[in-house]
Amino acid sequence: MPEFFKFDQIEYHMGAAGRTVKVSSDLEEGSILVIKGPSGAGKTTLLRILARLLECDKGQVFLQGQNWLSFTPQLWRSKINYLAQKPAVFNGTVLDNLKKPFALKIKKDMFNLDEAIDGLRELSLNENLIHQDARTLSGGETARITLLRPILFKPNILLLDEPFASLDDNSARSVMEFLKRWLENETGRGIVMVTHNDIYKDISGIKIQELELSEPGVN
Amino acid sequence: MDAGVIPISNTQLALSVILVLITGVISAALRLELLKPLLWGTVRTYLQLTLIGYALTYIFNINNLILIIVIISLMCLVASRTAVRGSPRAGRYSMLLGFFSLWTSTFLVGTIVMVLIISPEPWYSARIAIPIFGMILGNSMNGIALSLERLFSEVKSKISEIEALLSFGASPWESVRDCVKEALRAGMTPTINSLMVVGLVSLPGMMTGQILAGADPQQASRPLPVVVMLMIAAAVAIGCLMLVLLYYKKLFTKEDAIAHYV
Numbered sequence: 001m002p003e004f005f006k007f008d009q010i011e012y013h014m015g016a017a018g019r020t021v022k023v024s025s026d027l028e029e030g031s032i033l034v035i036k037g038p039s040g041a042g043k044t045t046l047l048r049i050l051a052r053l054l055e056c057d058k059g060q061v062f063l064q065g066q067n068w069l070s071f072t073p074q075l076w077r078s079k080i081n082y083l084a085q086k087p088a089v090f091n092g093t094v095l096d097n098l099k100k101p102f103a104l105k106i107k108k109d110m111f112n113l114d115e116a117i118d119g120l121r122e123l124s125l126n127e128n129l130i131h132q133d134a135r136t137l138s139g140g141e142t143a144r145i146t147l148l149r150p151i152l153f154k155p156n157i158l159l160l161d162e163p164f165a166s167l168d169d170n171s172a173r174s175v176m177e178f179l180k181r182w183l184e185n186e187t188g189r190g191i192v193m194v195t196h197n198d199i200y201k202d203i204s205g206i207k208i209q210e211l212e213l214s215e216p217g218v219n
Numbered sequence: 220m221d222a223g224v225i226p227i228s229n230t231q232l233a234l235s236v237i238l239v240l241i242t243g244v245i246s247a248a249l250r251l252e253l254l255k256p257l258l259w260g261t262v263r264t265y266l267q268l269t270l271i272g273y274a275l276t277y278i279f280n281i282n283n284l285i286l287i288i289v290i291i292s293l294m295c296l297v298a299s300r301t302a303v304r305g306s307p308r309a310g311r312y313s314m315l316l317g318f319f320s321l322w323t324s325t326f327l328v329g330t331i332v333m334v335l336i337i338s339p340e341p342w343y344s345a346r347i348a349i350p351i352f353g354m355i356l357g358n359s360m361n362g363i364a365l366s367l368e369r370l371f372s373e374v375k376s377k378i379s380e381i382e383a384l385l386s387f388g389a390s391p392w393e394s395v396r397d398c399v400k401e402a403l404r405a406g407m408t409p410t411i412n413s414l415m416v417v418g419l420v421s422l423p424g425m426m427t428g429q430i431l432a433g434a435d436p437q438q439a440s441r442p443l444p445v446v447v448m449l450m451i452a453a454a455v456a457i458g459c460l461m462l463v464l465l466y467y468k469k470l471f472t473k474e475d476a477i478a479h480y481v
């Protein structure tokens with residue numbers, strides 16, 4: 001039985017200084033891997049590499065034993081879905097925003113409105129929000145709507161970059177529970193997240209990977 | 220009918236320096252620092268037009284198809300250099316794409332006009348081909364330059380939306396389709412505007428030339444200027460479309476991610 005998701009000896013350098021980071025880790029099905037490290041350690045960079053939005057110098061990633069290069073970048077990204085630290089909001093209503101990824105050729109399923117409305121409720125958002133202009137949402141609402149977008153898209157792995165950054169403790173906790181339920185609802189799911197928040201502490205089965213901020217020339 | 224070309228003597232030509240002086244005084248008064256480029260531009264205008272006069276006489280007399288193709292290709296080369304100057308990677312590759320799009324659209328439209336619509340004897344008559352192709356090129360060049368500039372500025376300002384689409388598995392085309400549309404619109408708007416106001420605000424260059432040369436305005440307004448306007452529109456559309464469609468791929472890496480220099 002191959003590991004669910006694993007990155008092996010990923011090596012990359014950042015910025016003009018050329019600091020190099022080496023990291024390996026893995027994730028079990030239905031669980032969460034938390035990437036920790038000081039600001040500028042390269043956490044965002046790592047997630048972007050895992051989503052193949054950036055190229056790394058060395059290393060390989062496997063999903064259910066299959067090498068990442070055996071997928072097209074499009075297929076890979078539809079399975080390993082990256083949510084940016086400052087997620088993009090498209091022109092139009094919240095509904096337009098949630099539907100947007102379903103217009104892509106790679107996505108064969110239809111958009112399901114009931115699921116979207118359930119999602120809003122579970123994230124303690126008012127369902128009337130769905131017809132609001134997405135650009136008028138508050139910071140915390142934006143964070144939850146842009147999180148709901150990949151959830152409805154149903155990737156295998158969610159790569160979340162500081163999903164709690166603009167949420168108060170209560171909302172953060174409800175988002176965390178929501179993510180936990182998402183993991184348990186179906187097989188073949190996992191989450192890699194970067195966060196400075198420690199609400200994951202009470203949850204079992206969380207693995208933590210530290211990214212050290214090493215000096216240039218070290219390693 | 221034949222009133223002949225309006226004669227302009229060398230003295231009169233020299234007097235046109237007054238026009239340069241007016242602009243020069245404005246530039247000096249406002250410290251626009253345009254005096255040097257203005258003088259250089261004036262000298263170049265006199266020189267280039269004088270030389271091209273001799274060259275054209277020579278080319279018209281020889282009237283050789285190969286020579287005409289070479290001349291027009293050279294014109295395309297100069298135009299493509301100007302057109303791609305606005306792109307962040309104005310390297311050889313941009314030039315090549317610019318040249319290819321300009322050349323193809325110009326020759327496609329120009330040849331149709333020469334063979335099917337004007338059909339002089341011979342069909343490639345230099346006296347007609349060179350001005351016609353020149354007009355097409357000048358307009359396509361501006362259209363392409365505008366399109367390219369808009370493509371880059373759109374992609375830059377929508378970079379987070381583009382990456383969001385890519386991260387859901389969008390193809391490069393799906394992720395920048397809206398930007399490509401905007402770029403095409405930007406390139407074609409001046410041409411479409413000029414179709415709207417032609418005759419009301421400006422006269423087509425060709426008609427101006429014919430009227431200054433003494434032609435009857437009614438005769439001069441059709442059918443040739445109509446053909447010219449439409450052919451310019453077609454060439455601009457084809458040129459912009461080709462360039463933008465060839466170029467947008469360059470914004471991506473071979474892994475279909477946004478390239479770092481965007």
Ligand SMILES: Nc1ncnc2c1ncn2[C@@H]1O[C@H](COP(=O)(O)OP(=O)(O)OP(=O)(O)O)[C@@H](O)[C@H]1O
Nearest residue numbers: 014015016037038039040041042043044045046085
């Ligand atoms: N496109 C880029 N060009 C140059 N340097 C970059 C680029 N992207 C990231 N960097 C640099 O790489 C380093 C790591 O950036 P990264 O965004 O991965 O940090 P992070 O760990 O996510 O930090 P934070 O917790 O503040 O979000 C930073 O020093 C950053 O300035």
Ligand SMILES: [Mg+2]
Nearest residue numbers: 043044045085
């Ligand atoms: Mg970050």
